[in-house]
Amino acid sequence: MRLSQYLLPTLRETPADAEIVSHQLMLRAGMIRRLAAGLYSWLPLGYRVVQRVEQVVREEMNAAGAQEVLMPVVQPAELWEESGRWDNFGPELLRIKDRHDRDFALGPTHEEVITDLIRGEVRSYRQLPLNLYQIQTKFRDEIRPRFGVMRAREFVMKDGYSFEADEASLDRTYEAMFEAYGRIFSRLGLDFRPVRARTGAIGGSVSHEFHVLAESGEDEIASCPSCGYAANVELAEAAAPETERPAPGEELRTVDTPGAYTIAAVSAMLDVPADRTVKTLFAEGRHGPVALVLRGDHELNEDKAAAHPALGGECHFLDGHRVKQLAGAEPGSVGPVGLDVEKVTVVADREAAVLADFVCGANRDDQHLMGVNWNENLPEPQAADLRMVVKGDPCPECRTPMDTTRGIEVGHIFKLGAKYSESLGATYLDADGREHPMLMGCYGIGVSRIVAAAIEQNHDDAGIRWPEAIAPFDVALIAINKKKSQRVADAAEAVYAELREAGYEVLYDDRDERPGIQFNDADLIGIPHRLVVGDKGLDRGVYEYKARTAAESEDAPADGLLEFLRTRAGDV
Amino acid sequence: MRLSQYLLPTLRETPADAEIVSHQLMLRAGMIRRLAAGLYSWLPLGYRVVQRVEQVVREEMNAAGAQEVLMPVVQPAELWEESGRWDNFGPELLRIKDRHDRDFALGPTHEEVITDLIRGEVRSYRQLPLNLYQIQTKFRDEIRPRFGVMRAREFVMKDGYSFEADEASLDRTYEAMFEAYGRIFSRLGLDFRPVRARTGAIGGSVSHEFHVLAESGEDEIASCPSCGYAANVELAEAAAPETERPAPGEELRTVDTPGAYTIAAVSAMLDVPADRTVKTLFAEGRHGPVALVLRGDHELNEDKAAAHPALGGECHFLDGHRVKQLAGAEPGSVGPVGLDVEKVTVVADREAAVLADFVCGANRDDQHLMGVNWNENLPEPQAADLRMVVKGDPCPECRTPMDTTRGIEVGHIFKLGAKYSESLGATYLDADGREHPMLMGCYGIGVSRIVAAAIEQNHDDAGIRWPEAIAPFDVALIAINKKKSQRVADAAEAVYAELREAGYEVLYDDRDERPGIQFNDADLIGIPHRLVVGDKGLDRGVYEYKARTAAESEDAPADGLLEFLRTRAGDV
Known part of the structure; x- marks a missing residue:
């Protein structure tokens, strides 16, 4: 992509209304723009990252045997009344009326819709298990949306739902999703941790959250450096005191x-x-x-x-x-x-x-x-046990003093059990012809939130430092003073063609801007690999290469550029 | 994908409430299920087709220089008031209130939102032209939704918008989009026709619709077999009479x-x-x-x-x-x-x-x-000229008698001119520092409607006949009586592995069903290439191959299967 033709409105100043660094950098890097409170448009650069995240999620979900579907955003109230959540969900559920004055909701989650679908299609244990997911726009009417796409009202989510004949099957799917989530966040290049979590409004018995570790995270996680126990402090058990109560020694x-x-x-x-x-x-x-x-x-x-x-x-x-x-x-x-x-x-x-x-x-x-x-x-x-655990509390499993870290919740998996299948009547017949409610699991990933969380974890004073897997482009190519030097213009065009031919996604800064502006924009938008074509380098038959995470630049040979880049992939 | 594990609920009976063949076949082939009036869930088989259509659209839009974005579904009323459409759009615009009692709409189209975005980012003629698009869920509160996804309330649309400095630039982009649309519908394997059209509620001066030709189409198209003139009969000009008025001959x-x-x-x-x-x-x-x-x-x-x-x-x-x-x-x-x-x-x-x-x-x-x-x-x-043209009317350009055909509108491109940029104040400064409203074009494709239109155009009594480019799978592989024949089971597994290894998307019918059911389901879901593994063929070292569109099956050699399939690709 040629930057001169690309909608990439970078900002020099930090927007005053952006509180956290990911929100600031997403605005500054021209990734998003605010439409209204909690509503953001994704600009071309930002949407590329969303799509890269979606692709990794999709590949790993498919590899784990899940099947992709797409359910409506607009959901009829009747289903939410059947599940009991029409009254219980609270004002985050945006209730609407259509032209015929019938009640609907904008979907914040799809347990009701998928359970309604499956109760109509599945009769027999032979049709189970089924694991379905979608990647879709959700709406939650947050009372105080903030932090940009981190806590927006409209957002992109991967939500998955499994239907099982028995606990053992649910355990297997839950485990498969747990493993798939680990692969997803690893492939995305994020430092993350799965933690035990409370089940909240979705309901169910067992649940794990997946957190991207970042100082700015809203959640506090207690984890044991010895045995690997980790839990949201909202859930983490405070170990029982080891000491007994001393004898009274004072007068009241x-x-x-x-x-x-x-x-x-x-x-x-x-x-x-x-x-x-x-x-x-x-x-x-x-x-x-x-x-x-x-x-x-x-x-x-x-x-x-x-x-x-x-x-x-x-x-x-x-x-x-x-x-x-x-x-x-x-x-x-x-x-x-x-x-x-x-x-x-x-x-x-x-x-x-x-x-x-x-x-x-x-x-x-x-x-x-x-x-x-x-x-x-x-x-x-x-x-x-009534209290929040704190740093230094003994691990409830091995009594090693626990650490606390902060994290951003980007995934959450639940064993729902029969909560929705019972209220909505999703049953199957076993091999003996007996009817049972299906057991369910549900598995969410905050796709758009991952983009912000990745920035919270990967940035410096100059801007974003994208992990390679979700960077909007692979290579930032900069031509220095090409207006004055035809040689530079020609060489940059040749490199642009060579890299694209080799399959790289390249953002070619072909603008007639001062080099300082070009370098600052490249650092701000954080593409992992940067190549600079300038007269000085061309005299020596090299381009200037710098990984976004490296302190210093180095020479990249004009002959053998692709081989050089291959050795640098994965370095960042 | 193994059919035994796939959510593919085929139906033998034609659903009573489905009036047109695409709606009937999409229900019967387990592609969609109805959630509420005009709201459909896409099941795995159906969503694969949607994704294939999206991919072709995305590739051709990108190749034509358009940039993908994603705008919110929920849009603030203020923007629609600025454009004047809050009052004028009618009840198809679903108006909602958030928890703070502020007015919003569910987006049926995004002219206001994109114009608001661009007026905030673009100042200079040097930043133009820009061509932005999204593939997104839209909502139109149709009074009488019908024909399944053909006229649903919620649907997937590609909507694009261009911003230009002058008429010549708008003409170039419009032409580029016209050509890109031609490539898209050609690649999708559809028999289509671009026709001149009225501009309707979107506004603007010039517009073309792209129609998939099908007898069941809601629109009537007049076209000239000689000079290529084609227009929606809603717009087509009735040529002026060639005869003069005769002299009066009767008494009143x-x-x-x-x-x-x-x-x-x-x-x-x-x-x-x-x-x-x-x-x-x-x-x-x-x-x-x-x-x-x-x-x-x-x-x-x-x-x-x-x-x-x-x-x-x-x-x-x-x-x-x-x-x-x-x-x-x-x-x-x-x-x-x-x-x-x-x-x-x-x-x-x-x-x-x-x-x-x-x-x-x-x-x-x-x-x-x-x-x-x-x-x-x-x-x-x-x-x-007040009347609808009819078959046999002279072409307004060359006076050849015109044909009429029926079509399904799947794309529509408009020259909007300054309609939205003037009402919303989207201006730029020219080289001399003078301010002008930007000119705009808008370019829509009904992604989910294409799926239905493709079926209207490609089906027979047995079911769907997918064009290869949008078929949910490339090959339907059927194992006959594999429960009784280990040889068949082993051979089918080997073919399944061989085809997937070669990059084919294969739906492997590994169910223990009667062959008649297997064949009927394969015909119904309409995968272009079918391979059957059975004992009789294995005796002779062959599988049975049949293109979905062919009358007869033929032998495919077990040795050299991939080479054989390569010769059959594109035949269907």
């Missing part, structure tokens, strides 16, 4: 803590470390109110709390008014001591449950208690 | 025609041929009422009527009540004689204007006039 006493309503303030005022204090949060699920007690330096994991039987699947925090009714004080001064056990269930994180002589709110405004001991000053609590 | 007289309210009835009752009668239609455009007079055997072309200055761009028929007010009779008995020229403008088709001694309604219920003559019994009318 009430102290004034005027204006100290946070752990940090209380800890400072009383000169007690945060890990000797507890915080108490009041929540309600499907049953009555629950007081959740955590060590002062720990954070509540809402998923874990919701999963506790006392909350029964939901976790809604009580407002200050109700907290005062139950505890007798404002939220900054509450604690577990003296609560009415008829009205409030106390559940303590396992680390809070092994404390002795601790500090907590006194349930009287501007007062705290010191020297508090379970089983002496208040009843023994129910103990459970 | 009134006759009773009780119950005769159609040309056929009047013609029969009075024993006058239809081409000696006229019909009179009352319409209104931007000015006052107009009486449109046509020869009894001709049909009004509404586009031509609307374009007449008396109507001024719009043509709305008057209801019976208003007709009676103006003419004094019910619509079945009206005519041009005695109308109040202050209130009604009379415009006659050129063929009606050269009649003498004709028959028309008397403007009194159940009466007609005979022996009517222009300029004697009523004023000389304005004469214009």
Whole structure:
């Protein structure tokens, strides 16, 4: 492609409204432009990357035995009512009415549609398993779209769904998809990690997320450097404490803590470390109110709390008014001591449950208690894993201290089990003629998000550094001052023809721009291999070659250029 | 692909709700399934065809210098308000509201979005021309979706848009797209014809449609076998009559025609041929009422009527009540004689204007006039081309009698001129620093419709006969009774491996079905080349080969199979 004819509007300035580096660089490199909040047009350079990602995904999905389909973006409400998600999905599901006033949704995911399709076509165990996928535009009406294509409302996704006769078959497909995902992200040239994850709105039992590791990632991942355990901190289990609760050593006493309503303030005022204090949060699920007690330096994991039987699947925090009714004080001064056990269930994180002589709110405004001991000053609590894991926590499998890293979720696979097949009635007959609901798995990859994640992981101050597999072009060819030098113009044309003939995708900068602008644009758009044709080099029979990731350039012989490039492939 | 593992739900019965053969065969061959009115899921076999079509389109568009982009499906209302189409597009534009109650549309076409993109990026004539396209899901809320994917609400389209500095540049791009479209439809293996067309809702001056010729086509095309003139009958010019109006020979007289309210009835009752009668239609455009007079055997072309200055761009028929007010009779008995020229403008088709001694309604219920003559019994009318051309009409360019054929519109290219660039303010500066609106062209191809059109053109009683370029697989391989014959099973596996190794896409029917079912399915899904492995052939060292389009099968040597297939490629 000749740059003079290419729609590649690069920007020198960093756009003010782009918060993260991938968003900034995608705008600056002329890959995308914003149409409206969370809606982006992909320009030619950007769409080339999308297509390269799609191609790798498609090849590996096909190789793993999946079959490509295409389902409608617009989905009838009836199916979402059957599955129960019309009411439960929330406002991210954009509901629309057609000209006949019938209800539809813009598809954020396709479990309902594919299950409807399969229930109509599959009758027998002999037709199973089936693994179907599509690469398609999705819409989720994010309340606060941001970070460019990283959290857009409209995006390109690969979503796959498998249908199985039994658990063993589901296990095999899930494993095959797990392996295929590893091959996909490896081929894309990304540093990634599969982690155990919560199942969220899609539902099901087992799930893994695939994260591209990057400091800017929204998700925190806990991983064990020893045994390989890795999980989203939203899910990661906090290992049970190894120490037992010490014997009580202090007397209970009430102290004034005027204006100290946070752990940090209380800890400072009383000169007690945060890990000797507890915080108490009041929540309600499907049953009555629950007081959740955590060590002062720990954070509540809402998923874990919701999963506790006392909350029964939901976790809604009580407002200050109700907290005062139950505890007798404002939220900054509450604690577990003296609560009415008829009205409030106390559940303590396992680390809070092994404390002795601790500090907590006194349930009287501007007062705290010191020297508090379970089983002496208040009843023994129910103990459970309620907290987020933190760096250094012991691995729940081998007790090695864990690392935490940040990641960008680009893939997610789930064992859905019979969640959708039961609600939608997708059943099959086994060899004995008995009817069963099919078991399902679902397998997603955020195709457009991968483009942004790749940039978050691969960039420097000058711009993007594309992995070879998804670079929009293989080679950036620059002609220096070709307007003044016919020799340069001719040589550059010859190189352009030679490289294209050899199968390279080449972006030929044939503009009459200053070399500085040409080099800056090449660095910005980040093509892995750069060749410069200039008079100085031609005097010596060479071009200037530089890998985007290399610090220095080197000579590439005009004779034997292709051989030279072959040795550099994979270097970047 | 092994058929035993493939989602290919073929149907023996013709689905009752499918009216046209492509819709029937796509359902029967397991290519598509209906999700809701006008919404179809593409199953694996069908989606393979879509992808093959897309690939040809993409290659030829790129070769012609166009650049691929991807714009959002969801478009903000503001842009459609700027262009004026938010109000004018009608209910086919599905209007939606997001969670913040802001107005959006599901994109039926992307002139507004691409013009908005380009007005933000292009400033100078040096950046022009630009030719951008996308292959994308579109939505049009058809009031009566039908014929499967032929007239669906959601469909895959290639839409392209060019931006030019001047008419000469637009002409060059338009010509390049015209040529590229020819290459695309030729490569797809379709019998097609480019025809002049009206510009319709998209607007602009010049346009051509590309039609796949098929008896079931919704459009009628008039074409000249001599000079190559071809046009949609909606647009085709009716050549001016060569004869002058004869001298009047009859006296005007009134006759009773009780119950005769159609040309056929009047013609029969009075024993006058239809081409000696006229019909009179009352319409209104931007000015006052107009009486449109046509020869009894001709049909009004509404586009031509609307374009007449008396109507001024719009043509709305008057209801019976208003007709009676103006003419004094019910619509079945009206005519041009005695109308109040202050209130009604009379415009006659050129063929009606050269009649003498004709028959028309008397403007009194159940009466007609005979022996009517222009300029004697009523004023000389304005004469214009108002009618649809019919088979045998003289070519407007060379007067050879024209043929009419039916076609399915699969492509449409337009010179838009400055329609969108002016309303949206997409301007550039010329070499002298003067500002001009860009000129635009737009270029559409109905990707998913092509799949149906190809079937309409290529099928027989047994099923589909795919052109090689878009066949879902190259070869259908059938193993006969492999459950009983290990030799057959082994040989079929070997052929399957050999063909795939050689680069063929093979659908291997490895099911334990009766041969009759296997053959019927192969004919139904229409793969161009069929190879059958059976014991009888193996005895003689051959497989049975049959092209889908051939009447008889023949022997293919087991040794030298690839060479044999190479000689058969392109035969179908």
